[in-house]
Amino acid sequence: MAFINLxxxxxxxxxxxxxxxxxxxxxxxxYIYRKFHQRINSEMVTVKTHGDRTLFFDFLPxxxxxxxxxxxxxQLYTVPGQVKYNATRRLVLRGVDGIVFVxxxxxxxxxxxxxALKNLQxxxxxxxxxxxxxxxxxxxxxxxxxxQGIPILDVELLERDINREFKRPAFPASAVxxxxxxxxxxxxxxxxxxxxxKELL
Amino acid sequence: xxxxxxxxPLSTALDNRLDELFREDDPAPAAPAAGKAKxxxxxxxxxxxxxxxxxxxxxxxxxxxxxxxxxxxxYQGDKVILVFLQVLGSLGQYIKSSRSKVHPSTFxxxxxxxxxxxxxxSTPKMAPAVRRKLLQAEMDAYQELRAKISQRRAAExxxxxxxxxxxxxxxxxxxxxxxxxxxxxxxxxxLKEFIRAELDALRQLAxxxxxxx
Numbered sequence: 001m002a003f004i005n006l007x008x009x010x011x012x013x014x015x016x017x018x019x020x021x022x023x024x025x026x027x028x029x030x031y032i033y034r035k036f037h038q039r040i041n042s043e044m045v046t047v048k049t050h051g052d053r054t055l056f057f058d059f060l061p062x063x064x065x066x067x068x069x070x071x072x073x074x075q076l077y078t079v080p081g082q083v084k085y086n087a088t089r090r091l092v093l094r095g096v097d098g099i100v101f102v103x104x105x106x107x108x109x110x111x112x113x114x115x116a117l118k119n120l121q122x123x124x125x126x127x128x129x130x131x132x133x134x135x136x137x138x139x140x141x142x143x144x145x146x147x148q149g150i151p152i153l154d155v156e157l158l159e160r161d162i163n164r165e166f167k168r169p170a171f172p173a174s175a176v177x178x179x180x181x182x183x184x185x186x187x188x189x190x191x192x193x194x195x196x197x198k199e200l201l
Numbered sequence: 202x203x204x205x206x207x208x209x210p211l212s213t214a215l216d217n218r219l220d221e222l223f224r225e226d227d228p229a230p231a232a233p234a235a236g237k238a239k240x241x242x243x244x245x246x247x248x249x250x251x252x253x254x255x256x257x258x259x260x261x262x263x264x265x266x267x268x269x270x271x272x273x274x275x276y277q278g279d280k281v282i283l284v285f286l287q288v289l290g291s292l293g294q295y296i297k298s299s300r301s302k303v304h305p306s307t308f309x310x311x312x313x314x315x316x317x318x319x320x321x322x323s324t325p326k327m328a329p330a331v332r333r334k335l336l337q338a339e340m341d342a343y344q345e346l347r348a349k350i351s352q353r354r355a356a357e358x359x360x361x362x363x364x365x366x367x368x369x370x371x372x373x374x375x376x377x378x379x380x381x382x383x384x385x386x387x388x389x390x391x392l393k394e395f396i397r398a399e400l401d402a403l404r405q406l407a408x409x410x411x412x413x414x
Binding site: 032035036039040046056064065067068072178182185186189190193194197 | 210211212214215216218219220222223225251
């Protein structure tokens with residue numbers, strides 16, 4: 001559930017970019033930061049601490065401004081994709097309002113996508129959430145690699161693998177080039193804010 | 202989940218605001234604002250340290266060595282920083298040579314050494330005594346790590362006598378001579394000597410830096 005301060009009329013929305021390691025989650029945030037940092041007037045931060053557990057994630061907060069009397073603050077997070085960082089992923093998912101699942105379109109990463117999706121479902125379950133109720137969208141990243149002759153999974157196959165059960169909005173994308181990075185972001189923000197609003201009413 | 206397909210005043214206002222914020226009419230991404238991290242001579246090394254912590258790749262380790270070398274040239278006149286870089290370089294070499302067998306404390310030490318170095322570099326007016334104190338603390342942690350690594354390596358052949366016998370019973374390795382206990386002992390001694398020499402060199406550098414400050 002989003003952090004909502006009814007007195008000061010602030011809604012804080014947490015969106016997490018999730019997916020297999022090296023799939024392009026951070027590249028999404030880097031593109032958004034690089035392209036719009038002056039307009040969103042924010043800094044991208046990599047949070048990292050060591051101690052009895054490892055935390056490592058990227059964090060990009062920004063304000064959308066006042067919409068219908070509410071100031072809406074968005075927080076974008078990425079999680080580390082490597083298997084060993086599951087504790088961090090679960091921790092970052094705490095209080096999540098919306099998710100962008102960044103799948104890697106490279107043919108060799110097909111299995112990794114499925115593992116990451118399963119891992120997402122497991123971690124959401126620990127917060128009593130699931131992919132049927134939470135707002136989420138899918139991004140099929142690295143589509144541009146086809147131009148370099150690298151074997152890429154076609155969108156139909158990716159849809160069958162990942163989205164057959166859920167029928168969520170999905171975007172073929174290239175985070176490196178910025179293709180559909182913004183479309184993905186706008187969609188998840190719209191869906192998440194609409195969902196929060198529905199919960200409020 | 203909310204049905205976002207029906208337009209309403211809020212979603213229309215939100216969509217308009219998002220269109221305005223994320224308008225993609227610029228031909229190319231603008232350069233990030235010049236911040237502290239971007240202007241620091243360590244910014245590149247910082248990225249590499251973070252990426253090594255995330256995933257150890259040969260590319261990251263090569264970049265790490267290159268950056269340490271470049272920074273050594275950049276800070277030739279600063280003995281304290283040179284000692285820090287020497288320690289980072291040694292840790293990088295150790296990670297590269299050991300990969301999956303790296304002692305788990307290595308990354309804690311690597312991150313700590315880098316954090317102190319970053320602190321020193323970003324605080325040009327830091328008192329010499331404080332610099333020395335920070336260096337000494339990191340040197341102690343580094344030496345402790347080296348001791349742990351030596352202990353672990355020394356314990357490995359002793360802990361596997363059965364494996365040694367088993368190896369001797371097999372045909373010689375295709376590369377040439379079979380590995381004998383004497384050869385192993387020699388290699389361990391050589392490694393210890395190498396570590397001792399490296400620590401001596403670092404101590405000399407630290408002392409020299411302390412005298413200079």
